[in-house]
Amino acid sequence: MTTFIAVLYIISFALFIYGLMGLTGPRTAVRGNWIAAVGMGIAVIATLLTPGMSNWLLIALGVAIGVVVGVPSARKVKMTAMPQMVALFNGVGGGAVALIAWVEFRTTEGYAHEPAYVAIASLFAAIVGSVSFWGSNIAFGKLQELISGRPITLGKLQQPVNALVLIAAIVFAVVIATGGDAELLMIGLLVAAGVLGVVVVLPIGGADMPVVISLLNALTGLSAAAMGLALDNTALIVAGMIVGASGSILTNLMAKAMNRSIPAIVAGGFGGGTAVASGGSGEVRPVRSTSASDTAIQMAYANKVVVVPGYGMAVAQAQHVVREMAKLLEAKGITVAYAIHPVAGRMPGHMNVLLAEADVPYEQLKEMDEINSEFAQTDVALVIGANDVTNPAAETDPGSPIYGMPILKVNHSRSVIVLKRSMSSGFAGIDNELFYDAKTSMLFGDAKSSVGEIVEELKAL
Structure with a gap:
């Protein structure tokens, strides 16, 4: 029995590692999860076979409670x-x-x-x-x-x-x-x-x-x-x-x-404050607003569009309509890519998971180091709910809390369109200098609704 248990553990460890390897990409992530889950199941069986194991009623009760609480929670949770x-x-x-x-x-x-x-x-x-x-x-x-x-x-x-x-x-x-x-x-x-x-x-x-x-x-x-x-x-x-x-x-x-x-x-991080749309002297700084119609026209005549997703896209559950918009642009011969910052969203890989859910091709997901060199050749950067990870103050303002943080250099694009509900700050609680750039236009509203309007305008062009 001891040898049999040891063999089961070796099999489970191999499945753990093989499953983890599958998590390196969206296409194999689901399979990797299942493989690792099977490995964990085998490890649990091996543990239960250990000599001296008792209190089977308590073990069964614990497993039942875990299943009853865990499975519905995992199935119902929103992204x-x-x-x-x-x-x-x-x-x-x-x-x-x-x-x-x-x-x-x-x-x-x-x-x-x-x-x-x-x-x-x-x-x-x-x-x-x-x-x-x-x-x-x-x-x-x-x-x-x-x-x-x-x-x-x-x-x-x-x-x-x-x-x-x-x-x-x-x-x-x-x-x-x-x-x-x-x-x-x-x-x-x-x-x-x-x-x-x-x-x-x-x-x-x-x-x-x-x-x-x-x-x-x-x-x-x-x-x-x-x-x-x-x-x-x-x-x-x-x-x-x-x-x-x-x-x-x-x-x-x-x-x-x-x-x-x-x-x-x-030792104590930053973030969570509120910012106002004002300069250092306290004056209100103007921003340029745009419409879904103008945004659609601007992108329809572009050669390359880069979508920059952030937590605002996740909140609005806009990933599917964003994918629909990208398909319309690609049908017009426009190159579409997605710029992914390592800490965009609220957990590692948050944006990758959302976009994979919408069947965005993995090849279109560009990591920060790869995409930053392409912004200078980008006609339109469409920022959807991203904030701190696009803030130029990280490069230009030594007094900023995020100074020195690598960002997506969307301000190097020929034009920038930012989709946001309001002028509120991001997690870092500071103003985003990108919003006041002369080449930036703001499209205010719910991200899903705004992109949906852009889709309808693209269909009409």
């Missing part, structure tokens, strides 16, 4: 709410690890007679899992707008408080590892780690939320791997390390895409 669900599900994983560490503490009487590595790995998993759970819940609240997207800080006390609760969690862990078996010690550790998760994420603004989600995901993976080490569970170790490693790489790539360091983000 605009997907980042919130990712944050919530990720947090649940961290919380589960923290609870398992607590159970292990109870069943071993404070890790008495257990090897030192078991206690250390379990306590590490408890701290990181609790941080991930509570931090992910704060991220969920910010994304769902249950909590203000603005940085919520303690001012000068922020870093001392962070350090204090971290030290408290470590002290509890050291006392337990050196022989303390009072249950209040473990509860204190979990509470201190939970407070740390809350006070670390609250000061981080909306502009940094995609990076935070990725970072918390990586932490959950590392906590699962540590718990797997403590429990001698190969599936937890391998799956946790895959999640931790891939999440860490993604977090680093996203931080670089914003030209920000991960410590700077954790």
